[in-house]
Amino acid sequence: MSKMLRSAFQRGVLTRNSGVNVLKCAASFSSLRRSAFCPSERVQQKNLRFFSESATLRAPKWTESSSSISNAFDHVPEENKGDSFGDYSRKFSSKRIFRKASAEQRDLKYRNPEEEDDEDQKPVEKFKSRTGRRNTPYWYFLQCKRLIKEDKLAEALVMFEAEMLKGERLQPEEFNYTVLIGGCGRVGYLKKAFQLYNNMKKRSIEPSDATYTALFNACAESPWKQSGLEQALKLKQELLKKNIALSAITQHALLKTVALAGDLQSCFQLLREMLQNGQPITQETFQYLLISCVNDKQHGFRLALQVWHQMLNIGIKPDAQNYNILLRAARDCGIGDPNLASAILLKRPEDEANPKITSGRKSRRAKVKAETSCQHLDIDAFENELFVDTQTQRLGLTKESELKEKDQSIKDASQDETQMLPVSSSGSLTCQSELSAHSSSLPNLLEPRTCHSSVVALGSVNSASDRLALIGNLEGFLEKMAKDGQKPNIKTITLLADVMEAGSQSVQSLIDVAKRSHVKLDVPFFNTVIKRVAKAGDLDGAKAVKALMVDRGLVANAQTFCSIALACRREEDAMQLFTDMEACGIVPNAHIYSALISQGLKRLDYAYLHELLKHMHKMQVPPNEVIIRQLEFASQYPPSYDKLKSQNVYLDRIDGFRGFYKEWLEFMPGQETPHPWAKYQSPKPESNQDGVKQVSE
Template sequence: TKKKIVMQIARIVRLCLLRKPSWDSFTNPARVQLHTAVTARRSLQSEREHVAKITDPDTFGPATQAEAYEDFEDPGDVAEHERISNKPSRSQQLSTKQYADIIKHHIKNRKIKEAIDVLEERMIKEDRVKPENYIYNLLIGACGRLGYTHKAFQLYNRMKQRDLKVTGGTYTALFNACATSPWPGDGLKRANHLRDVMLQKGYEPNVTNYNAMIKAYGRCGDITTAFQIVDEMRAKKLKIDVITMNFLLQACIADKDFGFRHALLLWHKMRSRKLLPDAFSFNLLLRCVRDCGLGDLETTEGVIKEILAGSVARNTKMLSNPENPSPEESTEITETINSENSSSTPNLISTSPHLGNLVALGEVKKPEDRLLLLGGMTGFLEEMRICNVAPDIKTFTELIEVIPPTLAAEKLLLRFMKDLNVKADIDFFNILIKKRSMRFDYESAKEVLGMIHTAKLLPDIVTYGVMALGCQTQAEAEELLMVMKNNDIRVNAAILGAMLRQGCSKNNFNYVMYILDLCEWEQIRPNQQFVKHLLEFEKKCRQWLKHGTPYKEIRYFTRDFKRFQKKLEEWKAKNDLENKSTEEILRKFWENPYKQFKENQPEGYEDEKNPKLRHEKKLMRELKELRFMSCQVVKQGAEGKLYIGEYNGQKCLVKERFQKKYRHPELDAQLTKERIRAEVKTIEKCSNLGIRTPRVYGFDLNERKIYMEYFEDAETAKEYINNLLSSEESPSEVDKKLEELATDVGKILGKDA
């Protein structure tokens, strides 16, 4: 009976499932809603069952999926695994002083990128050493001195993220970075923000901080704030010495229109406070003479009247509000200037200032005219003697730029240098060459090269740059380039730009096209000034075609201009400058000032002012052409090995020094470089003394190798002595030859001494 009941129920259920729903079941909303809910519930239940099934730890998928999952490696996991497994040894980690010494070495060689990598790559990533604030202050100061402002503040932010103590030296370095920023607006913005941070943290600046703040605001052009900071120092009763006054003079230099007038007032303010100026004060005053003007005539006369009358305010603020940028602005002239004095030459910086026989202030427009207000070159040097300040070479370098552009004035300055026993440096001679070249006295400029040789100095890259200003023809340019090549100095964009300027001013199409070809041959990227000269010359030539040319015959000018135009179009095509405006072309050749700090210095780099490694740089370039086909070891010892290679089909002797594992890597590299240089120097010295020595092809400090000429019948002194002792000659003959050898060595040593 139970079986029959179950069978009937099953038949009824099957009939219900097979029956088709009627139309009413679809049109009835209640049925539709019920059907939708049931369907959704079943779908959700089936989905949950599926998820539970695939996530069941006892349910395994296909083998291919498991293998694919095992082959997958997450980059972050790999990096973390390597970081944990490859822990640096304690011997690899250095002390803070050792890291600082490495950083200082890079900073000394102006390798700021390498110095920063010591912190960011070696200390933090490789050695995993927690840097101290001293390391950050060291790098921030270096970035500030070189003008890498962005990186200086980036290091400052990372310093705060590491919760390191920000000291007064940190703030000083940051304000110095603001002062040397390539963009004064950005530097001023950062200085304002940094000053606000100091106020928020309640930090009380010291005298050094205030001096750095004055320097930052002054160089960035905010002279008003610079003087207000001095007022703040006075309110806090901080010591205002000559160093602070020197920073204020730097602020005056930033004001090109009124800076000289401000400097005169500041100078007498300094003397009224019984502060004796130093050499920096006089040098900065000369810079004001060169770069700054007196401003409007009426106000300047009022200032000079106050100086002559000795009525400069003693207890007033050093500078008024921005609407009245200087205290002399409100002074009105009430009487004529008294010019009766015992001297005919004006002098406004002495303790008893006077105008002498000056006719009119309106004629004071050039630097030599402003120098005349300070007593001229003779009166200025006499004032330095009165203040017990000895002029240095920087003083005369500044003077050479403001004295009258005549040979008589320059000879007088050279005589003063000789009397005061001041030795000229290469910078002084460079300025002298430039001064003579700018007044088109090219023959006198070339005479300076003889002075450089007499002073036992070596020309640097700047020397050839100012000499390029006198290359009026292509032949003179080729002659200068040949001299540079012989002295191992490579031409750069600045030198080519100076030559191009001469070619454009002389309207010499062949000269201009030669410079363009030279850029391509030497693979030199032109700078913005170079391109500007080129485009202005093209524009000038187009105007001549419309309104007349200085050429006697228009056909020659048209022919030459077409050749130049064709060359210029080819140059534009190679540099992707076709169909671009002048602004777009100049923008492409603009270089970010920070670019030089983001790249490692190339091998063989040397500082422009350091000629010691110039020959080494040339050899480094030549080493790139070396190709060794085979090697044969000759000798090997504890210090290194000697082997034979081939160079251009000829045998070449190579000496390689070994690395010393027991030494610190930095110390070992430094000692090896010094020994290689000394060895090369010794070989060259022996060759100069007449000793038969192999010629040095070059040396590679990074590879620890010296490349030398190979001698077929070469024999060392030790081999000669051993062969002599083992020979069958009589003892008397052996002693005689050994005595001759010792005598020869003694003569060489005596000749060397």
């Protein structure tokens, strides 16, 4: 019986009838077992003796039950046949590997046949990299670095965001973000640089010193200096809260940001922090201090000379970049109060006032140690000397001037002939010497120890050539560079051309200097010389320099003609300029028209302005903001002008110009100033862009 039950359960086809028969057999089997152990019960259940020969199961009943089982199985619907227990294991028993289906496969599985015939339905394509294989983050780092060197920052950003992150879904590393932040920093793309930095923090990637240096450099190169300074100070406070110490390179990047913003006092605060942290003071440090001085247009040249003297006092030799920045200060900045500048710059150093007496010769090792070691920088004294109180200083100057007058009267009484001799034509230096120009020695303020007894005071310093005379003119400046072991480069010679007086002798002397220094002159150098000559009003001289440039094998560009336009004061000169540009194949732009309009505006020549506007309309050159501002000023009456009281030949024509100007504004399109970051911004992502397909699941 147990064998029959076991076979019935293995087949798994128990129906209602077969189940009843099996249960009856099981009940009789259990009762027989009880009767075998209990004799009293065996007598009462004689008909159910299972182990006797007479009590055997009938075969027909069992065959009927089995047939009923088969008949019952035949009546089971076909839908329920597949849902039997254990059937699914047969299908998947041989499968050992399970692979995740892609989005493309799921889309193809559930796609309708009607949609496949539709022509508008595009097949879903898988992302393909440029190399046809799966790349690494370091490969993308090298590609982005190459694109940034080729000035293709927008393509580098698209490659990183669209291909690396969205296409291949790679996990970026720190160097991937750092190279892009550095590229954004070089062009001043401040917004994108900090956006990458924030994404870097969201991915829990720890920035390095190079990352922070690139961020501060982005703040420094931003078109909006004050906004960049605020962002840099916020980043500095964030690093202080995290107890992250800035390296010397990162500290210089922060110093560059503050210097370009023109905050000289904050520069000294950072300089004090560098000294407290034990970071070295180098030539680069004084470069940024000089840049901060250049931003002060009124006293910048005097401040730059003070910084220069302090750099020499602590034993740091300037490099070519320091000399170039000093020339920028001489070109763009003034000296401030001459009396204050005389008291500060012509002050005798303490070492010369109280010379130290030494006996014997120094050893060679002591000389080398003295040359290489730098003296300690007293930052507090340096700051107090640089930001001197003008009122207290002026009080001291009045006393000193009185004492000098008394001394001079005593010298006159003793029959010592003295005279105030101007060195340059504008009187930038007044020396107490003989009248002979050959015997007079000019002091050079680049040397802090050249305060001769013959120097009384500084005269009026109005032009850039006067400020160049204070630092030794061309010969003295180049001699000082040679002493420091520096040679002038093309940038140095170009700045000297912008500082020296305009004339043929200056141009020839600069050409000789370039020849001795083996420097090849380029187009920007000649454009600077032409601009300098044209500002002096010498149109023929500007054209002569242009001819000299062409003779040397250089080609004139739009900037060349823009510089010549500064000397075109008549209408005939402007028309001739347009003819020369057409012969060279150069189309006039808004900058050239702005230079010509400025010349016509100075003379109030409204006929000249009228012809320029007509020529702009003919060439279809849209005006920019500068031109609109110039024309608005030209169309306004002077505040003190009254037609009834007085007549002016030039101002009588303003009415006709005003009417033509209003009509000209209606049919001339305006030129919108492009955003500085427009060319670096990537376009908005679409459904199909840069090989990336958006799949809708």
